Amino acid sequence: MNKLFPLSALACSLFSASSFAAQEVNVYSYRQPFLVEPMLDEFSRETGIRVNVKFAKTGIAEKLVQEGEYSPADVLLTVDIARLSELTDKGVVQPVNSDILEANIPSQYQDTDNEWFGLTTRTRSVYSSKERVGKLGQDFDYLDLAKPGFKGKICTRSGKHPYNISLISAMIAHHGEAATKQWLEGVKANLARKPQGNDRGQVKAIKEGLCDVSLGNSYYLGKMMTDKDQQAWAESVYINFPNQNSTGTHVNISGMAMAKYAPNRENALKLMEFLSSDKAQSMYAEINFEYPVKQGVKRSELVASWGDFKADTLSLDEIAAHHETAIKLLDEVQFDL
Template sequence: MRFKTLLMALAGALLLPGSAPLMATAQAAELNVYSHRQPFLIKPFLKAFEKETGTRVNVVFASKGLVQRLLSEGRRSPADVVLTVDIGRLYAYADKNLFARVSSPKLLENIPAHLRDADNRWFGLSKRARVVAISRERVKPAEIQRIEDLAAPKWKGRICSRPGSHVYNRALLASIIAAHGEEKAEKWARGLVANLARRPQGNDRAQVKAIFEGVCDVAIINSYYYGKLKTSKVPVQREWADAIRIVFTNQQDRGNHVNISGGGVAVHSKNRADAVRLLEFLTEPTAQKLYGEINFEFPVNSSVEASKEVKSWGAFKEDRVSIGRIATLIPVAQRVIDRVGW
């Protein structure tokens, strides 16, 4: 009885403002979503889904701990859909059997094979490129064409990075392992660390700020941060963006590494049909356009154009290695990161 009371209190504490308490009983026109994605990012999508389908959506937001929560809730979990970012996180849900296998021709049609699970448990819903940011004043675009170039001695003391153990850098390194093997990837990582202007710190915004301030000339960031800074309501952040260019790397070989945001149907969902419908909706034009307009991400659905701002960065070739393979290499990447001190 005490556990039930605690569970209800926790659900209430995590609900988005204005949403109804989650109920573990099935309701024909109601969905419960667990989300790592911030409320301001996902509410427009879910409101659009509600308007189109009449299905009410309740949301629990948590920056971490949702895997453990689903495990502890077990069959009593009210969750129907899980939304998150990073392939490593999606893979963790599937690996712990927290996602159901889904049969949906629409998802298979809208999402390229390399951006979804081979067993149809998780699905990429948007893409973000891990790009190189360079100083407009101090670096020529032609100087960096491949991510491998960042290990060259000429960049010693000129690169900034957030910690290597962050999920975005782990996935990037996993993509390099997929391309070159662990030994060569470790050599690259050691070269990168040797070139750092300061110890790894901060988020991607902080790396752009460091270029603006002259702390470094080069950084690794997710592409959407460029869009956020360019359109920021904070004038100084727009100045940071004006100080850099972004470079899509490896355009003459495998392409620039991409990661995804994505989702899956909770294995104990009481409303699986509507849960699948929500995932399908998120791959359709209305939602795919919102990903670009709200968060400057790239659509996974090839029939949908990127937003005006995102298109202004130029077309690029993406690395089409299976994102699922990247996920399996993340533990290897973390061991490399630990060894080189990134």
């Protein structure tokens, strides 16, 4: 499979139609290779349709606008609702009507106009040091991260990463703009260091004693537990599901959409339907440690061992509607500085 890391660092020619073979299916992906290649490989084995994929960290929506009707892209894979909303806002996707997708993907994880579909869910959890903090209680709330008791104890990646933007957007929806700004100021004041790195890096910092708690997506714990070089990091923390006595833990999705000018629409639809199937959903669960969206598909044994939790039922559309305000608040409090 062809790879792109990141889009901004490579020549635009990498996205030219000539880099894709005809009669196949062409994917632009924000998701990392190790998270999607097993499913794409399985699709090719089952159908004989080759998947050509370009990976990027940023810029897919902008590139699709530039390419217009000459774009080779068929299917777009994204990391969260923010990226999906960006694609629909820029008008670079098309509605997809499929009885299979309708049956496999619950309505809460579909766009009302059928322009995007969720594939997996994950929680924005809080990790806590087993040695210095222990398991956080059932009454622990995201709001608690701004309390004086966490002074100098929090690590996180950039506030402007899509995962954190979505959490902040949900906070705005639940508590309003003013209260969320005050919360962000409190969290910033409690940071052990400047926001940096990725979610796994925050757990590593907990292991090293640089901080005691961190924000992180749930599936990263599974990835660390099964990586011999990172297992010790994972074993140093508990995973916690905040807001169990109130709104429920914030949940985000990975998702997919069909490109507006998909040249291989039939194959694109086959791929999208496959990714919503029992086979692919089980692979997401077992390989990626994500929560499948399809009803009846079991969690992996490891994920199930983390326990059940109440998820926030806030609609993804409402979360997306607050993204610009979330970014504005991050700038106002200078969260990343």
